[in-house]
Amino acid sequence: MRDWQDAWWNALYSDGGFFTRGERPSGHFRTAPLVGPELAEALLCLLDRVDHGLGRPSTVDFTDVGAGGGELAEAVARLAPSALARRLRVTAVELGPGRETPGVQWTRELPGEVVGLLVGHEWLDAVPCPVVTVHNGLWHRLLVDEEGTEHLGPLAGPAELDWLRRWWPGGARAEVGSTRDAAWAEAVRRVRGAALAVDYGHLAGARPEHGTLTGYRAGRQVAPVPDGSCDLTAHVAVDACAAALDLPTALIGQAEALRALGVSATAPPSGLAATDPAAWLAATAAAGRARELLDPAGLGGFHWLLHSTEGTPAPELVRA
Numbered sequence: 478m479r480d481w482q483d484a485w486w487n488a489l490y491s492d493g494g495f496f497t498r499g500e501r502p503s504g505h506f507r508t509a510p511l512v513g514p515e516l517a518e519a520l521l522c523l524l525d526r527v528d529h530g531l532g533r534p535s536t537v538d539f540t541d542v543g544a545g546g547g548e549l550a551e552a553v554a555r556l557a558p559s560a561l562a563r564r565l566r567v568t569a570v571e572l573g574p575g576r577e578t579p580g581v582q583w584t585r586e587l588p589g590e591v592v593g594l595l596v597g598h599e600w601l602d603a604v605p606c607p608v609v610t611v612h613n614g615l616w617h618r619l620l621v622d623e624e625g626t627e628h629l630g631p632l633a634g635p636a637e638l639d640w641l642r643r644w645w646p647g648g649a650r651a652e653v654g655s656t657r658d659a660a661w662a663e664a665v666r667r668v669r670g671a672a673l674a675v676d677y678g679h680l681a682g683a684r685p686e687h688g689t690l691t692g693y694r695a696g697r698q699v700a701p702v703p704d705g706s707c708d709l710t711a712h713v714a715v716d717a718c719a720a721a722l723d724l725p726t727a728l729i730g731q732a733e734a735l736r737a738l739g740v741s742a743t744a745p746p747s748g749l750a751a752t753d754p755a756a757w758l759a760a761t762a763a764a765g766r767a768r769e770l771l772d773p774a775g776l777g778g779f780h781w782l783l784h785s786t787e788g789t790p791a792p793e794l795v796r797a
């Protein structure tokens with residue numbers, strides 16, 4: 478029997494854990510980098526705005542924290558326009574094994590300094606946190622065994638209670654997001670330029686009554702059992718992460734952000750099918766992929782949390 482936070486960390490990140498043994502996230506759930514090149518293209522547009530605001534330094538970073546299988550980092554390295562590619566350094570930060578990815582350097586540690594854009598794409602939801610529940614009117618930590626059976630643990634401590642009072646005052650059960658706030662602040666502190674977290678999450682006033690801790694295995698949502706057999710994840714209290722840093726910030730939905738960065742689901746003119754069927758087919762497929770990224774009930778409902786630490790202020794970076 479362990480505290481949920483320890484059990485979660487152990488299941489994903491200890492020796493032989495779900496991610497450390499090399500499970501590719503793409504084998505278990507669909508994320509936006511797998512849809513097609515559109516997310517990488519949009520992030521290159523964002524990187525260009527950041528780079529411009531920094532005065533086009535001799536080396537510009539794209540650092541992908543929690544890079545998983547490296548699909549996003551690989552696409553950014555491959556699709557970068559040549560003028561940028563000459564100065565671009567793409568780094569994948571990942572606790573799991575490094576991959577052979579052209580144009581991408583792999584590391585387990587956050588770099589000391591990032592000059593450019595740091596991205597955490599579905600990283601924070603995989604950062605373990607305390608799980609608490611209300612019993613007789615008081616918040617308690619929850620314990621769990623390897624089969625996933627939960628037991629009431631000790632009273633939540635002062636740090637968890639402070640966080641809950643500020644960020645999750647109601648509800649019957651919650652994930653205490655202070656570990657995500659700290660992980661995010663630690664990453665952003667290293668950045669000259671901008672830092673972006675993209676994740677599913679919730680905001681004050683609309684927290685889920687029973688939290689969102691769950692498991693994913695082979696494309697299916699499963700019970701959260703901390704035995705290393707599945708990913709364990711919970712939505713991110715993104716407004717709490719935003720407040721962890723006193724910086725210019727934009728907190729907007731993915732659909733709005735992607736539109737501002739040039740992603741469009743507009744179908745090609747039907748006349749194109751007669752004059753250039755191959756171009757019509759390619760444009761129709763691209764519009765379909767964009768629709769998936771912009772869908773407010775799906776990936777378009779993800780949150781984009783963007784901070785600027787130097788150069789162009791964050792809200793301007795995602796202005797259309």
Ligand SMILES: C[S@@+](CC[C@H](N)C(=O)[O-])C[C@H]1O[C@@H](n2cnc3c(N)ncnc32)[C@H](O)[C@@H]1O
Nearest residue numbers: 496502508543544545570571572573598599603
């Ligand atoms: C949900 S997956 C997302 C993968 C990828 N970014 C995507 O969107 O497809 C989360 C990834 O973050 C990694 N991760 C979690 N904490 C990390 C840390 N402190 N440093 C580096 N990688 C971490 C996990 O190993 C896992 O591969």
